[in-house]
Amino acid sequence: MQLQQHCQRCGTCCKNGGPILHPEDLPLVRKGILSHENLVTIRKGEPSFNPFTGKVEPASREMIKIAGKGASWECLFYDAGQSACTIHADRPLECRLLQCWDTRGIEAASGKDCLGRFDLVADQDLVADRIRSHEQQCSYARALPLLEQLSSPRPAETTLAALTDLMQLDLLLRDQAVSALRLSLQQELFYFGRPLFQTLQHPRLRVAMSGASIRLELACSI
Ligand code: SF4
Numbered sequence: 001m002q003l004q005q006h007c008q009r010c011g012t013c014c015k016n017g018g019p020i021l022h023p024e025d026l027p028l029v030r031k032g033i034l035s036h037e038n039l040v041t042i043r044k045g046e047p048s049f050n051p052f053t054g055k056v057e058p059a060s061r062e063m064i065k066i067a068g069k070g071a072s073w074e075c076l077f078y079d080a081g082q083s084a085c086t087i088h089a090d091r092p093l094e095c096r097l098l099q100c101w102d103t104r105g106i107e108a109a110s111g112k113d114c115l116g117r118f119d120l121v122a123d124q125d126l127v128a129d130r131i132r133s134h135e136q137q138c139s140y141a142r143a144l145p146l147l148e149q150l151s152s153p154r155p156a157e158t159t160l161a162a163l164t165d166l167m168q169l170d171l172l173l174r175d176q177a178v179s180a181l182r183l184s185l186q187q188e189l190f191y192f193g194r195p196l197f198q199t200l201q202h203p204r205l206r207v208a209m210s211g212a213s214i215r216l217e218l219a220c221s222i
Helices: 012-016 023-030 093-097 104-109 126-137 140-149 157-181 185-192
Strands: 039-042 047-050 055-058 063-066 205-210 213-218
Touching: 039 185, 093 104, 126 157, 126 185, 140 157, 157 185, 157 213
Parallel strands: none
Antiparallel strands: 039 063, 047 055, 205 213
């Protein structure tokens, strides 16, 4: 049996999600091939899928990823009809390193020297202070301990209230930035990452939305 030694354009890697960006990808942003609207931020601590362990784990650092298509993580630049990358000549570092038949190159680069939001947003940009304020008030360092407390046999009611307040504050700060700076949803996902009510999941937690209000309920048992 002959071992695979080249890309067969099955599209599996692109369908599983776009790459994380590294300093080598900065020229793509400068040339306008990648814009803020094409990107999504994975904030430090955000529960995210680690393809090397196959588990959802808190992100060890902030990372910038090429966005997916709506609810799917399939890379924005993947043309499924043509089984092709629409920016192939300018694809990011991880895409150039990824060889599914030999993953040593991508494994060596993964999680190291990742770009963060402030590699792509100037300090004097109007959104910069809002990013810092949101990160300070709605960090995963605040959210994850609350989520963990839901696993105790009798979580305190104050835990659920604190989690609700945090998710609500996250939405409020986003809404204020969207209104003041007229941001698109895609820009919001780059500047502030995904909202906490979407990323904080627990088998006992039920999230109900009513307009801009969040209501959390706790199932009795897991
Ligand atoms: S940038 Fe191109 S090669 Fe990389 S994941 Fe997206 S479609 Fe695939």
